[in-house]
Amino acid sequence: MIRFYLKKHLLTALLFLMSSIPVMAQFSKTRAVFTINISNRTVQQDSVFMKEMLSAVTHRLAKLYPEEIRARDLVLKGNLLELQLTGKVDTAMVKKMLNRSVNLNFYTCYKDALKVIAELKTRDSGKLLFFPPAEITTSLTYLATFQSEDTVAVRKLARSAFSAAGLKWYFVSRPENITELYLLNTGQPIITGDQVIHAAAYFQQQEQPIDTANSYANAPEVMILLNEPGRIKFSNYTREHLLEMVAIVTGDEFINAAVVTSEINEGSMLINSGNNAKASGDLLDKIGYPFPATVKVTKCMVD
Structure with missing residues (x-):
C-alpha cells in the first residue's frame, strides 16, 4: 500500500511537470517584431546611425523591457528598421515609447x-x-x-x-x-x-x-x-x-x-x-x- 501510494504521487508530480513544460517553452519563445519607418536621417553613415539608434531605443525601453537589446535585434532595411524583442513584451507601450516626440x-x-x-x-x-x-x-x-x-x-x-x-x-x-x-x-x-x-x-x-x-x-x-x-x-x-x-x-x-x-x-x-x-x-x-x-x-x- 505504501509503495503504491508513493508511486501514485510521484507519477502525479511528473505529469504536472510535463504539462507545464509546453507552457513555459511557449512563453519563452514569444517574439514581437516592430517595423519602424525612418526618414529625415541626421546621420548618414549606417554604422554610426545604428549605434545611436540602438542607444536611444535601449534607453527609451529600459523600464519596459529589462532584457538587453543587442545590435542583432535592430536591423536596418533601406528606409525601415526591424526591432525584435523576445519574452514578455507590452507591445502597446513599446510602440508608444518609440513614437514619442x-x-x-x-x-x-x-x-x-x-x-x-x-x-x-x-x-x-x-x-x-x-x-x-x-x-x-x-x-x-x-x-x-x-x-x-x-x-x-x-x-x-x-x-x-x-x-x-x-x-x-x-x-x-x-x-x-x-x-x-x-x-x-x-x-x-x-x-x-x-x-x-x-x-x-x-x-x-x-x-x-x-x-x-x-x-x-x-x-x-x-x-x-x-x-x-x-x-x-x-x-x-x-x-x-x-x-x-x-x-x-x-x-x-x-x-x-x-x-x-x-x-x-x-x-x-x-x-x-x-x-x-x-x-x-x-x-x-x-x-x-x-x-x-x-x-x-x-x-x-x-x-
Missing part, C-alpha cells in the same frame, strides 16, 4: 517684464513677493520670489495681474523654501523637440571648480544637440536678443533659465541638471532620448 521646448519670457513687475507690486497687498534689484531688471531671469507656503495665494495674484493667450506662469521650487516666478511666452517657442537630434549626460572634469562655493561647479550636465535648421534658428535668435532670457521646459516642468550673453552658433548646449548622475538620467528620461531620424512604428507582429 522629444519633450523639450525653449521659450522666451514676456517681453515687457517691468510692466508685469509693476502690476504685481500694485496687487501684492500682502507683501508676499520679493522682487529682483533694480540694477538687474534689464536682464531678468525671474520676476519675483516668494516663500513656498504662499504658492496658492501667489498663483491667484499672478493670474489676476496678467493673463493672455500664449503666455503661461511657471512656479519653480528652489532650495531653502523659495519659489521663483516666471511668465513665459509659450505660444512661440524658440526651439522645439523636433529640432533636437541628440541628448546625453555630460560631465566636464575640471582641476578646480569655477566657484568653490558653488556645489554644482562640477555637476553632471545634459548636452543637447540641434539639427541644422535648429542651429541656424537658435544662432539668429541669440545674436538678436542679447541680455534676454531663454527658459528650457520639458512638458509642464521648468528646467532652467539663463540670460543670453553672446551668440550661440554651435548647435549644442549644456543644461545643468542637478548635482548628481541620477538627476541627469531623470532629465534625459523626461526629454525622451532623441532619435537621429524621424521614426514611426508602422507594424507589430507577435508570434
